[in-house]
């Protein structure tokens with residue numbers, strides 16, 4: 001590849017003469033042409049990973065890495081005076097996902113391609129994806145994020161299907177994005193269905209409001225459209241059926257083209273459903289097999305049952321979908337009828353009311369997936385244990401063989417080689433390049449006492465902090481304090497993740513500094529995340545964080561030592577700039593509630609030390625790095641489960657503890673309230689003092705103590721650098737290549753292509 005020559009051919013100018021936007025176009029065309037030439041991973045059996053979200057992030061750097069062109073491109077660009085990071089700023093990040101669930105799906109398709117497994121991601125081509133977050137008056141506002149308007153990686157597959165709803169039908173259009181494996185000669189695809197009759201003009205310029213009843217025109221406009229009313233909920237069911245009907249038609253069509261007679265469909269296709277959103281693929285496949293291909297109902301059920309596997313990503317009731325049967329009857333009477341039949345079959349077999357599919361007029365999608373799939377897995381060891389022993393115990397008692405754990409993972413291409421190239425090069429120097437294929441970086445451990453290596457790690461962290469500073473300055477004009485310790489909590493805003501607990505710590509620290517206790521060095525606390533538009537308390541938490549940030553910045557006694565930054569519109573690109581710079585990874589969910597977490601893995605791999613509750617994959621991180629290299633606090637998952645079971649958590653009693661009352665009441669102190677939105681702050685205060693459903697006050701005192709310990713340990717430079725090194729060295733387990741190999745060995749049984 002000679003970029004200068006290509007530039008002269010294409011634009012009649014040297015590479016050095018191009019602006020960054022044109023360099024981006026040039027690189028994108030090089031990558032697209034190369035990937036278009038690659039054949040697909042082939043094999044008799046294919047996997048279809050169906051997901052409502054694929055948070056793929058920008059693709060240029062990632063694809064250059066996977067094509068083995070990254071170093072070459074970077075060097076040629078540098079010689080011509082260009083910086084790849086700057087060039088990539090011209091790429092628009094597709095907003096096809098929300099949080100960990102969608103990012104996991106993106107890591108998984110990368111790993112499937114890397115392992116040569118024939119399989120594709122299948123989802124929807126949302127025109128505006130998830131909303132774009134903007135802060136106005138220290139509050140979250142939402143704007144449409146029209147990523148599709150601009151040039152991108154989508155390719156038209158020239159394939160369409162008809163999807164019949166109860167009262168109308170629509171035609172779909174299939175697009176795909178190439179998914180390249182790491183240094184692999186073959187590829188997979190992310191296949192995204194769109195609606196032929198979609199109408200972007202339904203969405204006003206500055207608002208995410210639109211007519212939810214215009215179904216023929218709106219089905220693929222937004223990911224997770226507001227569902228606070230009936231029309232919004234119905235729209236989600238329409239979207240889901242549109243997604244799975246297309247997926248099922250695609251699967252059947254492709255299997256037939258490979259010689260399948262449909263009685264043997266399970267030998268040709270396996271489906272992984274990512275959370276419950278795609279569950280209707282089960283009745284849809286049964287419908288297609290019986291209605292279009294004359295297969296008897298019982299046989300169709302057993303075919304489908306042997307080819308669908310379900311991953312559960314949460315125990316939160318709100319995310320375990322239960323749709324009113326009447327919704328399904330409206331969206332697709334045929335699907336509703338099949339679900340009723342399936343429900344009758346399970347009722348005949350099992351007496352226990354807890355395991356029925358239709359309960360009080362609602363269809364429990366997870367129950368449908370467990371009865372009529374062959375596999376269910378959790379996403380971290382603790383999460384799977386909770387599923388088996390409490391949340392889904394009645395199902396585990398019936399089908400112990402269907403349950404397994406698959407601890408999540410992250411792709412090291414994006415989360416190390418791409419976002420932290422300096423660290424990747426240091427690993428090459430110390431370990432050789434084999435880790436790039438195996439994910440095994442444990443060889444680093446033998447350098448734990450090597451001062452030179454520790455100093456190299458420190459220098460890499462400093463450089464990453466500079467990248468972060470530049471990003472925050474460019475993104476939102478934020479100026480990070482010089483020489484500060486960087487302490488980060490980035491994730492969706494949700495009470496169970498307890499951003500409010502970190503905010504209460506910040507109040508404590510603020511008051512402590514006011515009392516004259518000046519920290520050894522400045523502290524920068526960074527938040528990032530979006531709150532669902534209908535989730536009022538989450539918006540209140542954002543407001544508290546932003547108001548507090550402003551309050552502290554305006555106090556000259558404290559501002560030089562403590563700073564709070566909330567990243568606006570946190571997304572994959574922001575994550576890539578922030579995570580390598582972090583010293584401390586905040587993973588402080590209420591134990592039992594975070595199924596796994598994946599940012600915890602990304603931080604660890606980039607040398608941050610984790611401050612966490614014993615929850616999700618934190619448990620496995622703690623086991624790997626040992627007590628000396630992680631900070632844990634808070635009630636255990638068993639204790640929390642018990643508190644919920646006997647209803648004995650009393651938020652008000654915790655609030656009345658003098659040390660806690662002072663902090664919580666700060667939120668409604670009249671001077672502070674006057675700088676923010678009184679209604680929001682009052683509501684959050686009242687919620688914390690009377691309900692505190694996710695028990696932030698329960699763990700607050702221990703959290704404050706542990707945070708102080710972390711900050712003081714940071715001052716022992718060598719000790720800290722060693723902790724950081726051990727974390728990197730032990731992160732190999734969390735490569736998504738390992739996770740996907742486990743899915744394949746234990747669930748999918750695909751033949752890897754050569």
Ligand code: 9GP
Pocket residue numbers: 099100101102104275313314319379408594595596597598616
């Ligand atoms: O909340 C979980 C998160 O803990 C997990 O890491 C991620 C990927 O498995 O899934 C999240 N779940 C959802 O976003 C919705 O179920």
